[in-house]
Amino acid sequence: MNTIYILWLRQVKRYLRSKSRMIGSLSQPILFLVALGYGLGPTFQRAGEGNYIQFLAPGVIAMSVLFSAIFSGMDIIWDKQFGFLKETLAAPISRFEIMIGRTLGGATTSIFQGILVLLISLLLGFKISSFSLLFTAFIFIFMIAVLFTALGTSIASVLEDMQGFQLIMNFLVMPTFFLSGALFPLDGLPKSIEIISKINPLSYGVDGLRGALTGLYQFTFTTDLITLLIITFILFLIGSYLFSKIQV
């Protein structure tokens, strides 16, 4: 327990100390909210879909959690580079404990990030429909965070250096975000896009989060929750397995 706590604490301390990184990663969500939210708002309204900021804000919160979670999982590559991973791997603790500590740490910082974006979107005109469901929203933020931290860890375990980073960004992270229903409703789409968005785990995270914050579900609460739980569990196992295979 203590070992998991100290691994968690390290991630959180590093996050709180890198103010520039924290602020830097807020600029993108703000840009999305302002440029898309205000820019596409009137068109969205004319199409009869209602207030776009209301629709967009949960998607942008999910986006910032997604990015921050994937990157914190991929931090392992930096730990490899700066040698710190060896210190952790030579210690008498199981790889599984390291995986849990790191994932919880990464998830915690991603949740901070998500809450910051939630606060910003409130300033930009987003309205939460019921505060009693805020807790449900946190559950979904937590699940998105754990899921993608585990994915980031899996990727980092097989990558040797940051060379592949752009590739991951362009072919995995961006499509995951754009095809998740974060920016547009998932109904009436071409078949191929619909299929992709249905197998995209983030779709369920965005939907659950949007449902909790605004009451608007595309799927259902239960579908979102169960799908996320299953995928998170599977990715966590894959991540643990790949992490246990790391040799430095």
Next chain:
Amino acid sequence: MSIIEVINLKKYFKEIKAVDDISFSVNEGEIFAFLGPNGAGKSTTIKMLTTLLKPTNGKIIVNSFDTEKQSNEVRHSFGIVFQDYSLDDELTAYENMEFHGSLYRVPKKIRHKRIEQLLNIVELWDRKDYLVKTFSGGMKRRLEIARGLLHHPKIFFLDEPTIGLDPQTRNHIWDYIQKLNKEEKITILLTTHYMEEAEKVANRVAIIDHGKIVILGTVEELNQKANTNSLENAFLHFTGYNLREESTNGIDRMRMRHNHKIKR
């Protein structure tokens, strides 16, 4: 009595025989130096001794535990200073120590007392709350030595601990390591490229080249066999004068690029 026992150890990376069937043992309480040109297999051997790398073949017993079957017990038995720095730059000196102590489950009260003791010994106590990224190379090394001793290991591995350090710091570090070996009876296994350092501190020396142990014995024995008067000459006698190529892995390449960028 031997505390490290290596039996027919092999490590192949695809075609390359990084460690090719070596056997040796290290006695409890001795200072054992592992020497060899670049790419000879020293670091690979240390990685296998410290459970970070699985051998292709062979057996290693550390402190009477098998490195593959009882890796946790083995990990409790040793402390290590890696060839490259392995501190968290974004944490303070104290936090790095605290992190290590928690991972090794040193009880809180003992932990705090020992951290203070050790940081005083390596003369970093007044800098304990500084972030490690503000430290010089020598300070980082001293911190790593203190950290490696925090859980009171029986064996201390030092993989080129004095590389890139000024003579003052090098001297200071070796004096401390010798003292540690005498007073605490800690077994020390080290690698270095500075022959005069090995000559000064090591009880026994093994020279490894192309993955094989070329010769093993005291410095006098090696000099006798090579008919030389210094370990440096004996080393050249046994390993030849050719320059070696060391293959780099992805992380080394990245680090090189990174350093390159900083210089520009």
